[in-house]
Amino acid sequence: MTRTFAERVTEIEAGPCRLYVLPVPVEQVVTLRGSLRTWPDFATGETLVQRLTVAMLDRGTRHRDRFELAQLLEDRGAHLSFTSKGSRIEFSGRLLRRHLADVLPLLAEQLREPRFDPEEFEKARLHVQAQLQQQLEQTSTRARIALSQRLYPPAHPNYRRDPEAELERLATLTLEEVQAYHAAHFGANELILVLVGNVQPEAAEPLVRAAFADWPAHQATPRFAAEAAPKPPERVLIHVPDRQNLDVLMGHAVALQRQHPDYLPLYVGTYILGGNFSARLMATVRDEQGLTYGIHAALEGISTEHDGHFEIEVTLSQDRLEQGLEATLEQVQRFVDEGVTEEELAEKKDTLTGLFQTGLSTTSGLATALLINIERGFGPGYLDRYPEEIHAVTRQQVNDAVQRYLNPETLHTVVAGSVVEMIH
């Protein structure tokens, strides 16, 4: 009898850190994922300050400069990286098992004691500037930003600011602001660490405990809007010069959170519409009509704390724009009008549970799935429950959810690229 994830994952309170260890019989490798809660103020655009703070984490600590820090990792072939993700900072890493005692203390040191060197701050600023400038020329990113602004208020975690506005703000940010942000928002709040691979709980626990033992929690509190505030639906053209391929997003807000019983039926329904190659949109708009290289439908940005949206992403060449939009809308309308068939539902339930199984075939896939579900408050046992929950979804539930939450008439359409009619 195969043991369940609930049985295989060891959960330990290692000081202020919740440590989860899943030993997997792979050679040498340990994959690390984790996060902590920072609570930036979304309405005031504090996420940019957070992004810059995160960019300082691998630029030296109080105890070693950026080169010594990097050398410690590089000499061991280990990686650690940090990402700003909404109200959390996420970190991930890979290392060989024998380097656990070197890398875990370093992880804590980077999070807790960044060096904040003024020269390094300017370099970090330059990097973020370059990333934002690149966003200006990326059609998919521009479309995503524009759609988010149609659907959400600035205080919502899914709202994204224009690169131009971010660039302006970036130019005025100071090192002191970044230091103050670190002091006020970094701490052992909901600190989670997941280790998967050639690792045993008893080896990791004392290292994690020692690394984070006296790290206090910060006092920042949640400041975000949980609900979307969509503008009236319309078509928006974002002109990106010299980009012949058009990235198109169609979407509308969905007032639903991840833990709601309607979520999985709607998720399965959306997958039937546009989740994979054999889903309706790819089967028709690409495979039969040859209008696009890729078309997908998904629920985006829905969490256990805020709602999100329904989205169709399609890439279209200039001469196929109108035809592509029309064909897409026709499929969505048909989908909402007619609902899904028993056969489609059975097929996609098998697909989703099978994909879930293959997705867990790597240490990084396992670590990511564990972290996401621990953050959601579902716990490691959700990896056991998820396939059962998918299989329990009925056709009636899917069609009810589709009727309740999806409405083609409220779809916003954002087209980004060198749209011919925009050139004047």
Next chain:
Amino acid sequence: MAVSEVFSEVGRQVEGFTFLEAAGGIEAYRLDTNGLQVLLMPQNVVPVVAFMITYHVGSRNEPTGLTGATHMLEHLMFKGTERFNKARGTSVFQVLQRVGAQVNATTWLDRTNYYALLPREHLALAVEIEADRMRGALIRPEDVEAERTVILNEMDRGENDPLRNLYHAVWSVAFVAHPYRHPTIGWRSDVENMTADALRHFYDTYYWPNNATVSVIGDFDPETALALVREHFGPIPRAPQPIPPVWTREPEQRGERRVIVRQAGQLGLVMIAFKAPAGLEPDADALDVLATLLSQGRNSRLYRRLTDAGLTTLVVAANERHHDPGLFYVVARLAPGKSHGEVENVLLEELERVAREGVSEQEVARAQQQLTALEAYGRDGPFAIAAQLNEAIALGDWKLYATYLDRIGQVTPDDVRRVAQTYLQEATRTVGWYVPENG
């Protein structure tokens, strides 16, 4: 750390197969009836299995006028056979995605691969489908038409990216005769005019068991897997004619070449490429180490000289290993306000310094450690292993997968200096700039 596995002469005796050799946890067999090569790598860590077939055909095999045929054919391979097709509700995607498989295919210079990562109990399905479409693809004119616009859109997508455009421009200038000069997706006019007949001919030339390698990786019983391969692939005959070799050899380059790509955008790019040896040559190992110590991590030479100094926001060195001699290159993204000229000068200065002064023991040791770890991480799960093994197969010897770390471990600082002197020469270099224009 090196792979400790020794080459083994011991294999299973399985009816219909000849055991060839074993290395790095992989056993190699040949199907006697038709010469199909079969690689088995059993590991029961998780209950999934990767099944992959690699055809030894890529854009390297395409003549002018038929560029993009490899890639277009790969698309057509999903359009159905008599047995598995959409009209019957049994297309490859319908059948395999139904059981939760991750399914796709890729094409590149030297190879085409089709793979499925699926729950172990469904291995037979993947074997059956691949065997069926090895000779049973319909390649109907109407499917070619529908797929042509899909591919043209894929091409448009790619061309939105200046880095991709610069990369292809450099390859197409660096090579004048060898087919590595054209992108795998093909030239637009060839894709626009490709016919079903031409694709059928291409298929009939290259899609045969004696021009393919099957790999099974993950949780499976080796004897059962071999029996499945024999059952489904066994009846397929060998190619009726020899697989045509590529005889075009790139003429010696005797002077620097330069290319400029202009497109609207924000930050410029500089790419400097040098002619490099074929992927199986021992010098390629030293070039891998060189690429690593040049650009991997904050302590790498180019990072310190360029990115840390605020001249670039990204710098990457890479030694692309291919079947035939390819390119070793560095590519850098300019920091805001910096010029192409100053970045190019620093890049060249640093490359010349390696050739002139050599590199330290410590740098080589660090690069070896980084490559070792990268390799270990790259073997995380059956699919990742398949992806790595696929590239070794493409070079012409799957055992490179098994011996790679040993080979890297043998590289010395003298080797690195020697290959820098040998290959990083002005005469064999191609310099490309992406110059953003404000649209």
